[in-house]
Every structure is written in C-alpha cells, then in structure tokens.
Amino acid sequence: MRRTIYQHDANAKHEGAPRLAWVRGLLAVGACVAVASIGSSCNLDPVHRASVNGLGPEEADLYPVESEYHRPGEPCALCHSTKGPADSVFVLGGTVFWGPDDYNARVDNAYVRILDANKTKRCFVTNCNGNFYVRKEDFSKITFPLLVSVERTVKPGQDESTLVIRRMSSHIGREASCATCHIQGLRDFASPGQIRMFNSEQEFKDKNIPLIDCPPPEDFVQVQKCPEDVN
C-alpha cells in the first residue's frame, strides 16, 4: 500500500496564517471560559454531587424552602460549602432537637456555645426550627477542634436562668455539619443520634415546654444574641 505524504514547507509563506492563529487563540480562550463556567455552575465532583442529590428535594409542607428554616437535621455544610450548590459557606451548622427521636420537636432560641482551639468563644442562637449556622465571615478564624455546648433558658431574652444544658462529650475534630455524625433518626454504632436536650421524649413531655410553629407567629421573639453578647 502506498501512501502520499504531504510535507510541510516551513519556508512557505501563508498569508492566512496570522489570522488562523488569532482565530485558534480565540477558540482556545472560548473553550477555557466554557469549561470554567460549566465547572462553576455544575458540580464536577461526583462524590459531592451524589451526596447532595442524596438529600432529596425540599419539603415545602414541612418548612419554607430555601430559607434559614429549611432542611432541619440535614448536613448543612454539605451544600453550604465552597463546592456549593448553596451560595453561603458555613463553618458550622446544625439543628437542636428536644428529644432523641421526635423530628418535629426542635428547640428554638437555644444558645450554642463554641470554644475553638485558639480558645476563642462564640455563641449562636437557634431559630424557630432549631437550626443554627455559623457563616465563614461570622467566625473566619475558627480553628478545629471545637468544644460545644447547648443551653436553653427558661424564657430566652427574658428569663435567662438555665432550663437545660448539654455539653458534647467529645470534641468536633473537623466536621462542619453536625448532622454528619448526629444522624437524625438513627442511633447506632456510628452515630449518637440527633442533637438533643433530653435523653428521652418522656422527659421532654414532662416539662410541658411549648413548641413553636415555624415560620413563627408574630408574637414570637427571636433572640439575636446570647446573654453574654448583649451590651
């Protein structure tokens, strides 16, 4: 079989060459921009993408979607991370429940106190759905490991005497989502279950603590700061 080989003449002058190079350059830049925009809008990490998809859709009948009240008990920082898809990045976030099993009994106005490795103390307050979150800009120098405690006072903002307080028995090594370890509805060899103020539902019921609707009624007072941060 014979082949015809076309040799490139290096000395030959091509008038169209500079224009061709310019077009090629433009195409290359365009391709780069396209890849970059796909990368930023879509999640190219299959593991992360699968984890996010695994959360399932929002449940509009349980909470206002895409709000600070959404997805209680789910791993906040899975989406609220630099990998997205949420816009804001959380360095810590979770949901506080009253008991170990009931998903619908969540603690409003609980004080979540954090002590980081630099001995910096910060306190954050849960909203009516029991959610709390720490944005990166709220605690930019947070350094793991962290010690955490949760306190609920008798009437937050008015009577700040302790109703119940829980301290984490271990520290948080590096995980920003409480729910990664505190898996809602599961207590087994790999999870202590949801973050809770009481170890039994009965103990909570005996206290006759009222539950708040979320979004809250107009007379509900959302405490913005922990007692130590007031003044």
Place this chain on the structure above:
Amino acid sequence: MFALTSRSALLLGIAVLGGMGALVTGSTSCASPPDNKRYTEILQPDYATYRTYVDPYLQRRCGTLDCHGQPGRAYRIYGFAGFRLYNVDAGLVSGQQPTTEDEVLANYQAAVALEPEEMSRLMATQGAEPNKLLLLRKPLKLERHKGGPAMSEDDAGYRCVVAWLRIRTVRPTADGLDFETIPEQEREQLPVLARQRCEEAQSFP
C-alpha cells in the same frame, strides 16, 4: 533493519502469545502452596500500658466520629464517644455504653498494624527515633495529615505515647540472632512522670 511481511508478523505474534501463556502456566504450576506455619512476627509494644494510659488519650484526641472514628480509616479508633465496634450481641451505641475491652484491643491492633515493620524496628531499638512511626508522623504534621497538627513534641499526649513506645518488650536471644518477648511481669513500668503526662493528656481538651 528488516521489513516484516504480514505472514511473518502473524507468526511472531502467535509466538509471543504462546511464550507468555507458557510463562503464566509455568509460574502458577510451580508455585508451592502457602506454608501456614511461616509468618513474620511483629515486635509489639506493651499492651497493658497502652490499655491503661495511652488508649484513653488517643480515643479522646483522635477517635471522634469525624476523624479516626470512622470505618474508612486505616488507623481506626473505637470508643465510648465515637465509633463502636460492631457486635450484634453487644448492641453498642455511640455515646452510651463504656468502651469495651474488645474495642481497646482493636485500637491497639490498629496502632501496631499501621506500620508493622516500622513498629518492629522501633521495639527492637527500644523506641529509638519514634517520629519515624506514621502514628506520630501524621499528628506531628511531619507528613500530610487531613486533620492538621494534632500533637506537638512538647505536649503531654506526645510524651505519653513516646514513653509507652520506649518500654522494652523484647530482648535479644542468647545467641543474639533473634528477639524474644519479655514476659509481662518482668517488664519495666511506665515512669511516674510519664504516667502524669498520660493522665494530663487524657483530660484533653
């Protein structure tokens, strides 16, 4: 140089494949069955000291569910506040029952088996150059550690672990060609200062 005709290329290909097949067949048929009596013994650090002094610290410092208290870790730590050794009968739940003896033993085995040859070297030299051990290289951040620096050479936890590794558990045999294990009752104890370090470390953080 010579040109291959299509026929000679075909023959050459068949010859190469045949040769490879013969090699594979030969290697499988010549391999002797494994001898179960042959194994490499690992020179191990003292278990009693580990159980009493070192494990409570490593459990607390490294064994949280988001770090080494995970099934995916080569160095896996079980314990009360973290990951539990799965056992249908015991039904261990994170944060409920106290750490079991089986869990402590599993933690010890994980620490030893992380780098068995290096651990043997360390025991044979009575804990010389402990920082060559991955168990210390990682938390000291001498090697990449996802959890960042977890120890420093001047903290109580590091000194506790090193003191444990320095306890002599083997001695040369009479002919000097091998090592023999020192019976537990003949082993030296952890020095008082080291015990204090361990107790201090157990109260982490």
